[in-house]
Amino acid sequence: MTAPQPADTAARLTGLVRALRGHGLRIGPAETVDAAAVLDVLGFTDRERMRAGLAAALLRSEGQRTVFDAAFDLFFPLGVGTLEAVRADPPPVPDDPEPPRFGRPDPLREQLRDRLAAALAADDRAAQARLAGEVVEAFGRYGTGGSPGTGGSPGTGGWSAQQALGRLAPETLLARVLAALREGQDAPDLSDLVLADEIRRRIRDFRALTAGEARRRVAELRGPERIAERAVAPTPDLVDFLYAGRDQLAELRRTVHPLARKLATRLAARRRRAARGEIDLRRTLRRSLTTGGVPLRPAYRLRRPARPELVLLCDVSGSVAGFADFTMLLVQAMSEQFSKVRVFAFVNRTAEVTGLLRGGDDPARLAARILAEAEVTGYHGNSDYGSALGGFAEHHLDAVGPRTCVLVLGDARNNQRDPNLDALRRIDARARRVFWLNPEQPSLWPTGDSAALAYAGVVEMHSCRNARRLGELIARLLPV
Numbered sequence: 001m002t003a004p005q006p007a008d009t010a011a012r013l014t015g016l017v018r019a020l021r022g023h024g025l026r027i028g029p030a031e032t033v034d035a036a037a038v039l040d041v042l043g044f045t046d047r048e049r050m051r052a053g054l055a056a057a058l059l060r061s062e063g064q065r066t067v068f069d070a071a072f073d074l075f076f077p078l079g080v081g082t083l084e085a086v087r088a089d090p091p092p093v094p095d096d097p098e099p100p101r102f103g104r105p106d107p108l109r110e111q112l113r114d115r116l117a118a119a120l121a122a123d124d125r126a127a128q129a130r131l132a133g134e135v136v137e138a139f140g141r142y143g144t145g146g147s148p149g150t151g152g153s154p155g156t157g158g159w160s161a162q163q164a165l166g167r168l169a170p171e172t173l174l175a176r177v178l179a180a181l182r183e184g185q186d187a188p189d190l191s192d193l194v195l196a197d198e199i200r201r202r203i204r205d206f207r208a209l210t211a212g213e214a215r216r217r218v219a220e221l222r223g224p225e226r227i228a229e230r231a232v233a234p235t236p237d238l239v240d241f242l243y244a245g246r247d248q249l250a251e252l253r254r255t256v257h258p259l260a261r262k263l264a265t266r267l268a269a270r271r272r273r274a275a276r277g278e279i280d281l282r283r284t285l286r287r288s289l290t291t292g293g294v295p296l297r298p299a300y301r302l303r304r305p306a307r308p309e310l311v312l313l314c315d316v317s318g319s320v321a322g323f324a325d326f327t328m329l330l331v332q333a334m335s336e337q338f339s340k341v342r343v344f345a346f347v348n349r350t351a352e353v354t355g356l357l358r359g360g361d362d363p364a365r366l367a368a369r370i371l372a373e374a375e376v377t378g379y380h381g382n383s384d385y386g387s388a389l390g391g392f393a394e395h396h397l398d399a400v401g402p403r404t405c406v407l408v409l410g411d412a413r414n415n416q417r418d419p420n421l422d423a424l425r426r427i428d429a430r431a432r433r434v435f436w437l438n439p440e441q442p443s444l445w446p447t448g449d450s451a452a453l454a455y456a457g458v459v460e461m462h463s464c465r466n467a468r469r470l471g472e473l474i475a476r477l478l479p480v
Contacts, residue, residue, distance in 0.1 A: 009039060016075040019228035020058065023067050024238045024468065031058050050076070063236055063255065070212070070232040074224040077216040108138055109167060117173045120202050121180045128202075132209040140164035140214055158221060161207075161214035170203050177202075237467040241323035241439045242411075249322050252467055253329060259471055260333035266475040267337050277301040307339040308432065308479045309403050313392060315410030316345045316376060317383045321367045323439040324409050327470060329366065331407075332357045334474075342399050345370050347377045348384035350391040352399075383413060385451065386420030393423040400430045405479055408436040408459070412445070412452040419451040424458045435477050437464040 017032050038053040055068055112135055119127040136159055143157020177199050178192065219227040236251040237259075244252065283299035291297075312331055314324035328343055335341045345353045351374040356366070370376065378387070400406060406427060428434045438445070438452055442463050445452035455461060462477075464470050 012075045019071045023234050027058055067235050071228050073212045074219045074228050117176050120177045128206050132213045135164050135168050136213045139167040159214040159217040161211040240465050244322055252326050256329045256333055263475050264334055264337050308405050309340040310338045311399050311406045312343045313408045314345050316370050317347045320411050325367045327409055345376050346388035348387050349378045350388045351375045382415045384417050385414045386418040389423040390420045393426045404431045406431045406434045411440050412455050413449050414451040416449050419454050428459050434459040436461040
């Protein structure tokens with residue numbers, strides 16, 4: 001890796017820190033100074049060692065590493081902005097960038113596929129990194145601004161990993177690589193099924209290398225700060241519940257217990273502070289006699305507050321199932337912080353599902369199991385908050401008492417049905433506090449079939465779009 005000038009190094013490091021802060025990572029001046037010292041000690045000869053050193057200086061948890069790696073590749077690319085470290089001899093770029101017509105051979109594509117199959121069979125990461133650069137160079141350019149000096153406007157073109165991988169189709173090399181490993185006797189002593197999974201993993205890693213190479217080239221065109229803001233995936237705790245994919249939800253579920261421990265610590269600290277109560281003036285004055293009348297050590301009236309009860313009322317319909325699923329798992333992991341926890345789920349009919357959360361099954365199957373085993377739907381499968389709240393107020397109101405905090409989880413999209421505000425008022429009148437957590441942003445509450453503003457006029461409603469916001473609200477709103 002070519003060592004940049006000192007001013008360029010400082011700009012790259014501060015740009016990396018700004019990008020990481022923009023994605024929610026808490027990095028202060030002390031960590032930035034430590035990172036500069038790491039660069040001074042490690043130098044630029046070993047890029048992976050430099051990556052590991054900066055990660056150790058800047059990060060606080062393993063979950064932040066994915067964001068860091070993507071941003072690091074933008075601000076400290078191979079060769080620091082040059083292509084010689086990716087590829088010593090650039091391949092010829094075809095005059096016609098369009099895919100060949102059916103039946104027309106593509107020699108460059110077949111050559112790259114043959115080399116990739118060999119690199120995958122040998123598990124040669126260096127060769128795969130070089131091939132990723134060549135594949136993007138050959139097939140990833142689009143528009144007229146795909147590379148500096150082409151004469152096009154920077155905003156009219158770029159590099160696309162999806163386009164490049166679509167032309168190369170590395171997934172179709174599975175059988176060829178598997179056969180090469182078996183014939184060459186280089187394969188480990190594994191079954192074909194396990195070995196095929198290993199080859200798929202190598203192909204996924206190559207796809208990631210290609211995506212990183214395309215991002216790096218686009219960053220050279222449009223600036224790493226802009227690409228880091230738009231193209232780097234956020235940490236799991238900042239993923240929007242409503243738009244999280246299956247893999248992101250699985251990653252979120254893995255953060256349940258660490259987040260629960262953190263929130264339990266915060267609630268315990270709040271409970272200790274609340275137990276101190278108000279200052280006892282008489283005891284404080286008596287203590288001050290030993291210090292010449294100066295009240296150096298105030299005395300407090302100790303309180304013995306009972307732990308609160310918690311009731312969750314969750315919409316488990318398809319639109320918000322991920323949000324409700326994660327919240328139910330989080331509250332179940334924090335159940336020791338409450339004297340009693342009861343969980344109710346609904347689509348248009350309310351049913352208690354507290355026992356299902358204690359079953360110990362795979363968390364990924366929780367929502368599906370609730371929909372299959374609990375009677376949460378009636379004659380139709382659409383959300384009906386009015387019917388669900390009415391059913392809870394009629395059949396389960398005994399779960400709510402003067403020490404109960406009720407959390408309603410849902411987007412309040414009622415499909416143009418009666419919101420049944422009277423039922424929510426009955427619940428609010430009986431509970432200690434009622435909070436509504438809505439995974440939609442407030443600007444969407446007045447739109448479409450949402451009854452959010454009507455419900456917000458009865459109980460306190462908060463926007464809760466990701467796990468970090470959920471943790472903040474639970475730590476701040478729940479009584480102790």
